[in-house]
Amino acid sequence: MKLIKKPSLASLKKWKIFEHIPDDELKQIHSKIESCHYDHEESIIHENSIGDHIYILASGKVRIEKQVRENESEVLGFYDEVGGLFGEMALLEDKPRSAGMIADSDCEVLAVSKEDFLELVHSVPLFTLSVAKNISQFLRDTDERLINKLRKENDELRHMNYRLQETQEELIGKERLSLIGRMASTILHDMKNPMSTIGGYAQLIKMKKHSGDQLAKYADIIAKQVIQFTTMTQDLLSFAQGGEQMRLRSVQMAGYLQECCDSLILKFEERGVSFVRDLKFEGEVRIDNGRFFRVMENIANNALDVLDETGTFTVHSMEVETGIRIVLEDDGFGMSDEVRENAFKEFYTHGKRKGTGLGLAIVKRIVDEHDGIINIESVEGVGTKFIIDLPAIGYNLLPKSKHQIPIPFEGN
DSSP: OEEEOOOOHHHHHTSGGGTTSOHHHHHHHHHHOEEEEEOTTOEEEOTTOBOOEEEEEEESOEEEEEEEETTEEEEEEEEOOTTOEESHHHHHHTOBOSSEEEESSSEEEEEEEHHHHHHHHHHOHHHHHHHHHHHHHHHHHHHHHHHHHHHHHHHHHHHHHHHHHHHHHHHHHHHHHHHHHHHHHHHHHHHHHHHHHHHHHHHHHHHTOSOHHHHHHHHHHHHHHHHHHHHHHHHHHHHHHOSOOEEEEEEEHHHHHHHHHHHHHHHHHHHTOEEEEEEOOOSEEEEOHHHHHHHHHHHHHHHHTTOOTTOEEEEEEEEETTEEEEEEEEOSSOOOHHHHHHTTSTTOOTTOSSSOSOHHHHHHHHHHHTTOEEEEEEETTTEEEEEEEEEOTTOOSSOOOTTEEEOOOTTO
16 A cells, blocks of 8 residues: 545545535545555455544445455455445444455545544534445445345255255155066066966866866965955055045044954954954044055954964054054064064065065055054064054144045034
8 A cells, every 4th residue: 555645625526425515624524534545456454453444435446355264255245436435334333344345456545544534523514424325325235235145045045945856856756666666576576476376277267177166166266366466456556656645534443443353354264263352442533444444454464474273363452541552463473573673664575475565564654644653562483463553533643644634524
């Protein structure tokens, strides 16, 4: 920085900050100013320095910078209004400079010391008014810049969020397609057995060379294979469709569980397996009747895979603190710790020769959608218990599922 000749009074009069100040008062101001020259990239104001001068830009352009990290600064803006005031905020507030001012080109600047400025405030009221107007305009301009910056950043964040959602949906879609692909491969392989059996026995029936008893036996085998085929297809559809919308109704659980047991018992009777009901809960629960029956059916089918004529399957219901507990129990050969820990994973068949490995995964998802909790207790050689807790009306075990669409119970 070097001192240079002051501009003339006539030159000052052309500047907006001085245009309404009488000549005699302008002379007082002229006597207090110093005219300085700053070379390009020379610092005019150092960040965090004490505010001891106020500046008026006579020519050139000033860059405003703020340090964000060690040896790294962010450019906040530029100032090139001839006759414009800067550096006044720290001087008025008696605080360190909040940002640095650097000559972005060769600059000429008028400087007034803090003491002279305070003297002019008292002796030249119109100068004080001009300074106040300049500060007001600066604050408005700053607000506008900040608002525009926030709008731009908000638009960028909105766009980034949109792209993140698109990417997330794309990844979820790819993962689901991958899962469905693996599942379809497994199911198509497993479907060969029932389809081959159906085809073979259908051909025998078509030949018309067998007695009525033999034909009935063949038809029974075909019917069982169709059931197996249907179950596998149902697993595929349930998993591929993802979380279906829940249609919740207020249900008296004693009657509902009796109906579920009535629907399931035939399978057990055909196999000679004992089916026991121990239903003690009398309250109401909001459930999707059809989807929750799928829970009961899948667990029952799982039990049938491990039970023989000496086995027993028991359905318990009882009241617990927050609702109903349903326990589906068999006295089969139980699960190892490894099987129990992985039972609800998709495609986990734990060595079974039939099935998709989705039955219990679907059970877990449906229970979750009912805001319920399901656990397994099992001891090898003793048996297995599936323990389901559902909230009674007025209670919640878990946050509500986004798939639920409550439907009032008819007659309420």
